[in-house]
Every structure is written in C-alpha cells, then in structure tokens.
Amino acid sequence: MVHAPGVRVPLPEAEATRRALLDAGRMRLDLKPLREPGALVFPVEAVGADTDDFDFEPRARRVRHYTELLDWPPEMLAQAPRAFDQMGDLVVLKVPEPLWDHRHVLGQAILDFLPGARAVFHDHGVQGEFRTRKLEPLAGDEDPETTVTENGVRLRVDVTRAYFSPRLGDERARVTESARPGERVIDLFGGVAPLGVQLARKGVEVVSIDLNPAAVVLARLNAALNRVPLEALHGDARAVAAGLAPADRVVMNLPHGAKHFLDVAAAATKPGGTVHYHEILPDAELERRTRELVDAFADLGRRATVTNVRHVRAYSPVEGHYALDLLLEDP
Numbered sequence: 001m002v003h004a005p006g007v008r009v010p011l012p013e014a015e016a017t018r019r020a021l022l023d024a025g026r027m028r029l030d031l032k033p034l035r036e037p038g039a040l041v042f043p044v045e046a047v048g049a050d051t052d053d054f055d056f057e058p059r060a061r062r063v064r065h066y067t068e069l070l071d072w073p074p075e076m077l078a079q080a081p082r083a084f085d086q087m088g089d090l091v092v093l094k095v096p097e098p099l100w101d102h103r104h105v106l107g108q109a110i111l112d113f114l115p116g117a118r119a120v121f122h123d124h125g126v127q128g129e130f131r132t133r134k135l136e137p138l139a140g141d142e143d144p145e146t147t148v149t150e151n152g153v154r155l156r157v158d159v160t161r162a163y164f165s166p167r168l169g170d171e172r173a174r175v176t177e178s179a180r181p182g183e184r185v186i187d188l189f190g191g192v193a194p195l196g197v198q199l200a201r202k203g204v205e206v207v208s209i210d211l212n213p214a215a216v217v218l219a220r221l222n223a224a225l226n227r228v229p230l231e232a233l234h235g236d237a238r239a240v241a242a243g244l245a246p247a248d249r250v251v252m253n254l255p256h257g258a259k260h261f262l263d264v265a266a267a268a269t270k271p272g273g274t275v276h277y278h279e280i281l282p283d284a285e286l287e288r289r290t291r292e293l294v295d296a297f298a299d300l301g302r303r304a305t306v307t308n309v310r311h312v313r314a315y316s317p318v319e320g321h322y323a324l325d326l327l328l329e330d331p
C-alpha cells in the first residue's frame, strides 16, 4: 500500500472528476483509485484543499513502449524514435532534431524501460575510413565499450574506436552457414572480426585484415574470448592480401569502397572460390551494377557467376546495402 493524498467524490460525480483531474495533470496513474461505499477516491500528485490521506494499491501497469514513460504532449511523442539499436547493455539511437533539448529525458526513459540497459547514447553518425561512430552520452554511464552476444559468440565492441553494427548479424549468420569446416577465408575489411570469429568457431581458417589498429586489437581479443584460432592482421587490405595464399572465400564488407579492391579479391580467391561483395547502391541500379561486376572480374581474368544477391538493409528510401556472392573460375 502507498500512503498518498486522494480526492474523495460521490460515485455520480466520479467520471467528471476523473476527467478534470487527468486534464489538470493531478491524477497519479501509478496507483489504483480506492473504492468506498457510494464513493471513489482518486490518488493525486499533491496535497490540496480537496484532499485527505489514504492508502492506495499500486497499479500493476505493464509498460509496452518506453514512450509510455514520457510525460510529453502528443506532438512530441509522435517525434520520439520508435526503434533503436541495442548492443549488449548499450542503446544507440539518433535523437530527432526537434527533441534535441529533451534528449536526456528521452535517454532516461529508454534506460528505465529496458531491463539490463546500462547506458544510452546519441549517434552522431559514422565517420572516416575506420567507420567509427561519434557517440554522445544521454543517460547512464559514459563507457561505450560492451559485450555483444551474436549467433552464439561473444564480441567485445566499442563503436567509437572500431566499426561494428548489430544490423549485420543475419548476413554474418548466412555467410557462416554457407562456409564449410576446413575452408580458408580472407576477410579483407574484418573490423573487430564478428564474422571471422563465427566462421572460426565452425572450423574455418580465417585471416582478418583491418587498417584500424583498434579493430585489430579487438579482433584478437574476440578470438581469445571465444577460444578460436584467428589471424588478425593490421594494414591496408591491398598490401596485406598480396602476401597471402588464395582462399576459398574472400569477404569484402566495405560497402562504400569495396569496388576499388576488385583486383585484390580476384587475386586472393581460388578457382571455384566465392567473393562476398558488399555495396551500397540505388535499388534501381542493382541489375546494371551486377552485370558491371561480372564484366569487371572478366577484365581481371576471372569468370564470375553471381550465385546470390541479398538486400542486407535499407540505406535510404532509394538505396540499399546489398551483398552479392560471386563464384570465381579461371576463364
């Protein structure tokens, strides 16, 4: 029971009083109104000329969305993000511009809503060739490092130091599913090795390359965390791959820049091997781009067959992140 001020009204006036208290913002919604013979007592926020003290039962209210915790007018609630990314015990979202001055209240509501959440950050976006994110703390602590569980592996990630996106988990599961134990894979832009670790756990031999030294440190840490062998090499994919024997699969998850490394992939893939190519492109250009890729590999002396095309996620209303699998043979 909660001891709190309440307004007692005869039953015939109960509905009108309930509305008036709600309109005035006086009603306490976390407590149940009290039934008395011929009267109802509404719990209210503060003592007033019309209140007495009562014992109320707390309402067992199930909050289904964090916005229910925001005491905002409908026009502000309509702007509140419906979805956000969860990474381990962190939440990352983009606060819309009109709600910027209320970002900490928004963050706190999400933190209160999600059991197990430790901190909420605003995402200022991906930057630079390392594809790291600038995060601004909104609620909770300010540590951006966390542990993510994905497809059965644990990954240490810090998106402010090295790229990671939980939105690519399905694509990693798909590639891992298609690989066979004993194969050799070169991940040209391996990041913190989320795919590499998943492949290695399946018995695939993995070389993961990244230009960002922090990504390589986390990739090695993630291999150790999951007790899998994985060779994480620091450097530019072009220079590092030149010293490697060709592999059964080459992964090219650098969606804005993989097109500049087709010659590297052509040289690094065995006959009968597969290139997992990623590109962000206008949806309307997918077919043309697919033909261009096959032609580009032909110019590099490899016969390419597209065996799968996957829309990984929407990038904008007219652009998508696509993954194309290309089987490479010698001509």
Ligand SMILES: C[S@@+](CC[C@H](N)C(=O)[O-])C[C@H]1O[C@@H](n2cnc3c(N)ncnc32)[C@H](O)[C@@H]1O
Binding pocket: 129, 130, 131, 162, 163, 164, 165, 168, 188, 189, 190, 191, 192, 193, 194, 195, 209, 210, 211, 212, 215, 235, 236, 237, 238, 253, 254, 255
């Ligand atoms: C989009 S992220 C993908 C990371 C990882 N494959 C994943 O899915 O999490 C691209 C990665 O490529 C790395 N990178 C950018 N240019 C590179 C280059 N020339 N050689 C090697 N790595 C590079 C970046 O540091 C970044 O970690």
